[in-house]
Amino acid sequence: MGQLEELENFVRIAEAGGIGKAAELHQLQKSAVSRRLTDLETRLGTQLIARTTRRWHLTEAGQQCYQQALKIIDAHQELAQTIQPAPEALTGTLRIAAPQAFGQEQLPALLLSFNARYPMLNLVLTLSDDFVNVMEQGIDVALRIGNPDPTLRARRLCTINLCLVASPDYLANAGHPNHPDDLQHHQLLGFTGRATHFTLADQEGQHFDIESQPRISANDGHLLNQLAMAGKGIALAPRFISYRALSDGRLTEVLPGYRLPSRELQATYAAGRFTPQKVRLLIDHLSAALADTPLWA
Secondary structure (H helix, E strand, C coil), X not given: CCHHHHHHHHHHHHHHCCXXXXXXXXXXXXXXXXXXXXXXXXXXXXXXXXXXXXXXXXXXXXXXXXXXXXXXXXXXXXXXXXXXXXXXXXXXXXXXXXXXXXXXHCHHHHHHHHHHHCCCEEEEEEECCCCCCCCCCCCCEEEEECCCCCCEEEEEEEEECEEEEECHHHHHHHCCCCCHHHHHHCCEEEECCCCEEEEEXXXXXXXXXXXXXXXXXXXXXXXXXXXXXXXXXXXXXXXXXHHHHHXXXXXXXXXXXXXXXXXXXXXXXXXXXXXXXXXXXXXXHHHHHHHCCCCXX
């Protein structure tokens, strides 16, 4: 085991929150991770991690070693990037996290074109609407809609627009809302466990706050879209989910003359570190693909 590999192993432990978690995230044997840590501590002649059966923490020497190890690893990565083969020959694994609906609806085409350019790079995709801890879960790039994480670097990719949608049959039976106040007489579809709350703005900039408890709720944007197409009510949905049904007439936009707040899609990744080539290439690819007005907008 080389000295650089020992330092990388130590950084994995420090960032994952323990030997077992580091082994799990990087698919390594726990005994091997522990042994490499012991070898590093023996070589340096000091304890880096104070551990008991229930908890662990970096010692003062461990904190200093962690900061210096980051610099050494970053310098090595930067050197490797300057002399490594062409990006098309890039190998390794790239772990990506994304929201469930956006991942299902938009990522297949984006990642297929990325994979065609870098076929030797393995892609591991995690779709979840829950908060994804980039450091603890070993994620290289996490796509997030709104709510930026100040502990991470972030790069804006595009704007996510929202719209109110309902089926033509529902509107024929329940009537077309002409003003935001009319929504109180309609069935709204929303996310499980949340009151439906949003703000509409008219052409003059006047705002109308809408809040109601949805009659039918779900924890998935695709399912809410399906319920709207089935005539069960009016759904507040990202346009990237509803645009196909809007274009072919299965859904109708409700109150199109009023504006809804938009959100930003961002690519987030670990801060304070040299950006690996695979991360930079993916973000550049997504940024270029979404730079022009996305199809759904």
